[in-house]
Amino acid sequence: MYQYLIEGGFPLKGTIKASGNKNAALPCIAAALLTEERVILRNLPDIEDMHVMLEIFAALGGEVENIGANDYALRIQKVERNDIPLDLSKKIRASILFAGPLLARSGKAVLPPPGGDVIGRRRLDTHFLALTELGARVDIDGQFTFTANKLIGQDIFLDEASVTATENAVMAAVLAEGTTIITNAASEPHVQDVCKMLNSMGAKISGIGSNILTISGVQALSGTDYKIGPDFMEIGSFIGLAAVTHGSITITDIEPADMRPIRLAFGKLGIRWNIEGTTLTVPTQQDLQINSDLGGMIPKIDDAPWPGFPPDLTSIMTVVATQVEGTVLIHEKMFESRMFFVDKLIGMGARITLCDPHRAVVSGPSVLHGSDLVSPDVRAGMAMVIAALCARGESVIRNVYQIERGYENLTTRLKSLGAKIERISSC
Numbered sequence: 001m002y003q004y005l006i007e008g009g010f011p012l013k014g015t016i017k018a019s020g021n022k023n024a025a026l027p028c029i030a031a032a033l034l035t036e037e038r039v040i041l042r043n044l045p046d047i048e049d050m051h052v053m054l055e056i057f058a059a060l061g062g063e064v065e066n067i068g069a070n071d072y073a074l075r076i077q078k079v080e081r082n083d084i085p086l087d088l089s090k091k092i093r094a095s096i097l098f099a100g101p102l103l104a105r106s107g108k109a110v111l112p113p114p115g116g117d118v119i120g121r122r123r124l125d126t127h128f129l130a131l132t133e134l135g136a137r138v139d140i141d142g143q144f145t146f147t148a149n150k151l152i153g154q155d156i157f158l159d160e161a162s163v164t165a166t167e168n169a170v171m172a173a174v175l176a177e178g179t180t181i182i183t184n185a186a187s188e189p190h191v192q193d194v195c196k197m198l199n200s201m202g203a204k205i206s207g208i209g210s211n212i213l214t215i216s217g218v219q220a221l222s223g224t225d226y227k228i229g230p231d232f233m234e235i236g237s238f239i240g241l242a243a244v245t246h247g248s249i250t251i252t253d254i255e256p257a258d259m260r261p262i263r264l265a266f267g268k269l270g271i272r273w274n275i276e277g278t279t280l281t282v283p284t285q286q287d288l289q290i291n292s293d294l295g296g297m298i299p300k301i302d303d304a305p306w307p308g309f310p311p312d313l314t315s316i317m318t319v320v321a322t323q324v325e326g327t328v329l330i331h332e333k334m335f336e337s338r339m340f341f342v343d344k345l346i347g348m349g350a351r352i353t354l355c356d357p358h359r360a361v362v363s364g365p366s367v368l369h370g371s372d373l374v375s376p377d378v379r380a381g382m383a384m385v386i387a388a389l390c391a392r393g394e395s396v397i398r399n400v401y402q403i404e405r406g407y408e409n410l411t412t413r414l415k416s417l418g419a420k421i422e423r424i425s426s427c
Contacts, residue, residue, distance in 0.1 A: 003398045004411065007420035008370060008391035011247035011284070014417040016238065018230035018253045019045040019408040020070060024193035025228050026094040027167040029053040031194055032074040033060065033101035034171060035201060037223030042071045044228060048405040052092045059085050060098070075223075083110035090114075092405075096127060097164055099146055100171035103136055109146040126158055126165035134172050134180065153178030153217055161186045161211065161305040167194050173215040174203040180215040187211055188306040189258050193229050200224040232258040233312045234407060235280065236266075237382050240320040242282035243271045244390040249417060250281045265309045265317060267291065268299045269324045288365070290326025298361075302331035311338070315383040318342060321362035322350040323390060330360045341380040344373050348391055370395040378406035385410070389419055398426060 020043035030053070032039040044050050054072065058064050061080030065073040082102050089095040089112040102109035114124075128138050133156045136148040153176045158165060166186040171194070173180035185191070187209055195208045201224045204216035230253055239262075242249035256275050266272070270287030273280050293299045301321075303311035314332045321328050322345060332338050336357040346352050348368040353361040370393030375381030381403035388395035397403075400423070404410060411423045 001426045002400050002423050003396055003426040004385065004388075004400050005422045005424055006370075006385070006388040006395045006397065008368075008389050008393065008395065010245065010389070010418055010420055012241060012245045012249060012389070012414070012417040012419055013247045015250040015252065016413050016416065018235050018251055020228040021045075021190050021193065021231040022047060022049060022233075022406050023163070023188070023231075024190035025050050026053050026092075027097045027164070027171070027190070027194045028197050028226065028228060029057055029074065030094075030097040030101050031171055031197060031201075032057065033062070033076055033079070033098065033105055034175060034198075035221040035223055036075075036077050037221075038073055038075045039201075039223050040067070040071065040073050040225040042225070042227040044070050044072055045231065045408045046070060047408050048401065049092050049094065052088055053094060056084055056088050056095060056098060059088065060102075079106045082106050082108045084112060086112045094164070096124065097167060097171075099127060099131065099144070100168035103131065103146050103148050104151060104172050104175040107148050111144045111146075113143070126160055126162040127168050129159060130156055130165055130169035130182070131172060134169070134176055136172075151176035153180035153215070155181045156183065158182065158184040160184070163188055163191055166191055166213070170195060170198065170205065170213060170215060173217065174198055174205070174221065175219075176215075176217040178217055180217070182213040182215070183211065185211050185213045186305060188310075189229055189232060189255065197224060197226045200226055230254050230258070232262065233310060233379075235259070236262050236310075236313045237316050237386070237407075239266060239271070239273060239280075239282050240316045241386050241389065243269075243286050243288065244320055244323040244386060246284060246286075247417070248282060248284040250279060252279050254278050254280045261307050261309050262313065265301050265313070266320075268301060268328065269317070269320060271320070288324045290324055290328050292326070298327050298329055300329040300331055303333055312379050314338065315341065315379040316386065318352070318360060318362060319345065319383045319387045322352070322364045322366045322368065322387070324364045327361060327363045330362060332358050338377070338380065341376055341383065344371065344384065345387060347371055348387060350387075367392060369393055373397045375399045375402045377402055382407060385414075389414075389421070
């Protein structure tokens with residue numbers, strides 16, 4: 001087990017490259033199960049969650065070869081087992097993403113309840129709805145067993161715009177007989193990545209980027225060579241980090257279109273950046289002042305399905321708001337436990353009122369002081385890193401495994417920007 005030792009109060013400056021999108025990489029690994037041919041995935045982030053997904057792929061009978069920095073070749077000529085190992089499933093919520101591909105490839109998928117972040121109830125009902133509509137039968141007895149003699153395309157209306165349920169439904173539907181229409185589909189950039197990858201393998205998916213996907217089933221898919229897009233959640237985290245440390249960070253290999261809803265939210269906090277091509281630069285000079293709504297009303301930053309503000313950045317925005325002049329309401333609508341980490345920020349000196357499990361009022365700027373912290377999940381953990389780097393004094397962050405599940409080579413990259421951070425054994 002490791003922990004971070006951080007000395008705050010230093011402006012971060014320099015250039016870093018955006019990592020591949022974690023939330024695209026994981027379903028794309030699962031999608032490689034849908035063909036007997038070789039699949040090359042490029043720009044996979046070097047994070048714990050990605051390596052667990054590769055372990056699951058290998059456990060099912062797949063071949064995994066590291067062919068370059070962040071590039072892997074995958075092939076599974078024969079599915080040797082259709083059950084996900086318990087020790088791997090409990091490490092990662094994305095293990096549920098093998099349900100659709102296993103059903104389509106072998107007619108059966110057995111999954112223990114998935115693990116992942118503890119951020120409140122994370123229902124799986126939408127996965128069951130979509131897969132049963134396509135013809136699967138589901139048995140729940142301590143684990144989930146999906147079986148299907150044949151998958152048949154259907155007109156499916158999802159009860160919520162779930163990212164992973166959309167991806168599971170799409171991956172099952174590409175090899176189903178007939179046409180599938182998925183309405184109220186998630187449309188996040190990572191969902192788009194999976195659909196584009198599948199189309200490069202010979203799938204017929206239209207409506208990509210919208211909430212209505214149409215999939216015409218095909219008999220087989222081929223291999224592909226596909227590059228994962230940039231992680232806009234990581235990019236948003238580094239933007240916040242630059243602003244609160246009064247530094248200037250340049251981020252390369254971004255996708256400008258992904259930044260549009262994020263720009264609106266940061267703009268409410270008086271934070272701006274410049275984009276030239278695929279390079280984003282956060283300048284040193286920032287207003288760092290809340291822009292009130294019309295009539296002087298307190299503004300709100302709230303998450304929503306894409307193209308709304310991404311929920312994975314609400315923790316980051318909460319910390320950033322503590323360093324900005326004025327008052328803002330942060331409304332996390334989707335996960336009832338995600339905001340509970342704010343008590344640690346309050347202990348550091350932040351002025352935050354937690355209204356209920358979903359809403360927090362933040363007034364700033366506040367002087368934060370170093371503290372002893374424990375990371376509860378990926379995004380709150382990164383938020384704590386940002387808080388520690390702008391705080392006075394020294395902080396210790398424990399349980400950094402949770403952070404490293406989603407951020408590639410974090411301490412090395414932060415050090416390259418001038419951060420005073422060490423990754424040390426907690427034993």
